[in-house]
Amino acid sequence: MLHLAFLLLLYFLPAIIGRQKRDATGIFLLNLFLGWTVIGWIIALIWACAAQPYAPVNWVPAAAATRYCCQCGTLTYPGAHFCAACGRSV
Numbered sequence: 782m783l784h785l786a787f788l789l790l791l792y793f794l795p796a797i798i799g800r801q802k803r804d805a806t807g808i809f810l811l812n813l814f815l816g817w818t819v820i821g822w823i824i825a826l827i828w829a830c831a832a833q834p835y836a837p838v839n840w841v842p843a844a845a846a847t848r849y850c851c852q853c854g855t856l857t858y859p860g861a862h863f864c865a866a867c868g869r870s871v
């Protein structure tokens with residue numbers, strides 16, 4: 782039983798490696814449907830290693846012109862002199 786679990790883990794290794802990547806769905810589908818052919822498994826593994834990691838961009842609109850507290854990381858409203866969360870001057 783442990784042997785079967787290990788083989789299953791080894792079979793889905795490309796999907797596990799690429800699960801945080803942008804092309805995670807494509808890597809998983811290639812791994813699932815063509816992984817049984819050795820070349821499909823190798824291509825999925827290379828794709829999983831080569832794909833760019835998913836990096837979300839935290840975008841803050843400049844028009845809001847909020848102030849940022851360096852102590853706790855809270856965005857306070859414009860013109861504020863003190864942080865509403867921790868009370869430190871911003």
Ligand SMILES: [Zn+2]
Nearest residue numbers: 850853864867
């Ligand atoms: Zn604060």
